[in-house]
Amino acid sequence: MKTAGIVGGLGPEITAQLYTSLIEEARKRGHETYPHIIIDSIPLLFRLDSEQIGRGKNEQIMLELLTNSIKILEKAGVDFIAIPCNTVHCFISELQEQTKVPILNIIDETIDVAIKNGVKTLGILATTETRKTNLYEDSAKHKGIGVVAPTESEQSEIEHIIYKILNQTHTAEGSKFLYRVAENLVERGADAVALACTDLPLIYDLSLSPVPVIDSVIALRDAILRELGEDY
Amino acid sequence: MKTAGIVGGLGPEITAQLYTSLIEEARKRGHETYPHIIIDSIPLLFRLDSEQIGRGKNEQIMLELLTNSIKILEKAGVDFIAIPCNTVHCFISELQEQTKVPILNIIDETIDVAIKNGVKTLGILATTETRKTNLYEDSAKHKGIGVVAPTESEQSEIEHIIYKILNQTHTAEGSKFLYRVAENLVERGADAVALACTDLPLIYDLSLSPVPVIDSVIALRDAILRELGEDY
Structure with a gap:
């Protein structure tokens, strides 16, 4: 075993x-x-x-x-x-x-799930640090799909929300903001959005998501x- | 550390x-x-x-x-x-x-918490196996307090409820039965009742308990x- x-x-x-x-x-x-x-x-x-x-x-x-x-x-x-x-x-x-x-x-596994689901371009909800180090961009490029990232001001708010989750001070407003950014990513070309930070599923309700989601924890x-x- | x-x-x-x-x-x-x-x-x-x-x-x-x-x-x-x-x-x-x-x-720790809470006689909600091996009886005797156990028919139903929890088929009726047995134990001399099986807190709501409870997990x-x- x-x-x-x-x-x-x-x-x-x-x-x-x-x-x-x-x-x-x-x-x-x-x-x-x-x-x-x-x-x-x-x-x-x-x-x-x-x-x-x-x-x-x-x-x-x-x-x-x-x-x-x-x-x-x-x-x-x-x-x-x-x-x-x-x-x-x-x-x-x-x-x-x-x-x-x-x-x-976890990054390669998440990209692989996206590809298996027919995703050609993946939106990324992640920490600013994950964004800065191009972890998803590099893996996606290697595996032949594209990524779409939040704008700078959206990213700054996402970062704020993630640290609120970590420090147990998050609010319902945070979740709503994430759903809006997910919609924006799809408007800007994504077929689905990756919850590319393991803390996000704690406040991102898959059943309320306005767009298809790939959860990195799953x-x-x-x-x-x-x-x-x-x-x- | x-x-x-x-x-x-x-x-x-x-x-x-x-x-x-x-x-x-x-x-x-x-x-x-x-x-x-x-x-x-x-x-x-x-x-x-x-x-x-x-x-x-x-x-x-x-x-x-x-x-x-x-x-x-x-x-x-x-x-x-x-x-x-x-x-x-x-x-x-x-x-x-x-x-x-x-x-x-866990048994000595639970008895110690009971004693710290002024309990002289402790009611025991446990598996039949825990009851058979006298784990609580022996520790309580050693530490100078008494125990009260469920009747044979109550015990048989408790056992049934615990294995329903383990196999994820428990019902609200199970919780209600446990509250009734807890009350019976107090009527028969217990100052408080020990949740002496770690699965019981999953369906025994402390806020609904009709009697004082010592939770072995805590x-x-x-x-x-x-x-x-x-x-x-």
Whole structure:
């Protein structure tokens, strides 16, 4: 039986949601046993700001926390690792160099789901840091599809909303703003919009979305179940 | 910084609830960082029956799953281990013999909370297996308080309700029955009633309880935070 490793705590709400969603989906698919999952929930600061997760002045602290987590999961004996946070995927090459355990790439998985759904141009709802590092642009280009990004002022408001989610001060207005931006992205050429930050599904209700959506958390969950194999 | 290890998946809903509750409580208490938590979610069978968790014909399988989990958490470097399931505490001595990492005892922690709350006699809502192994009776006796247990027919229905929770087929009638048994326990001398099975809080609404309740999951959560220490 295979074992999945998850770098958790980025943030904890989405870690818990991914975990329960893995269980529910495994049950739905008719598996006989629960999947074997090891979660390492890292000791991040409670009050996150935009300088703490991605590239920038706190890069070394973040990279050290992630490397430590990957080493812990490796020691625990996992067969592969998933990191439910798009932004920190800017470190994925450095992290993969630290271990022989394969690390799934949430960005590639999300783009693959989009392609499977016939998407030619994907709108991106992500942190400013994810946007800056061109994670989605590079993967999409490599896989032959286009991306459409929010305007600068929309992006600045999205960033604000994401940090409100992380600090548990988000409002219904935030959700409504995201639906409007998603519509704008489709008006500007997107066939679907990616929730390319794992915190967004916490306030972006798929049933209220005015446009088709690809959820990066679900893309990662399905990749984990695929890697666990049919009989785990 | 200390690291908490959790043997998860018994069942997953309560594992996720304990995890998010640890985070929320740490935030509420004003900690600067999230606690460092490693969860090993074990590959139990989806369709549990009463012979799979405690003593009996599947004892060796269960003991092997738990021992394996404890070894994984030990390798991952945790400072102590918590097991959010009362029933499997019948194996706690055997498990503690397998590792130098201290394992918290949810039963002792629950009894301690009851005593701190001035309880002299505690009513027990638990699995039949937990009742059979006298886990609460022995700990309560040792700590100088009494226990009151449900009648045989009440116990048989409680068991039925717990396995409905595990198999996700529980109904509102189940909750109402538990409130009635809790009242009966108080009528028969209990000052408070312990939710002595970690699955019960999933359908026992504390705000609807007709009598004072001690929740074993909260007792374990507070013990984990205590062991992590003030600054973790």
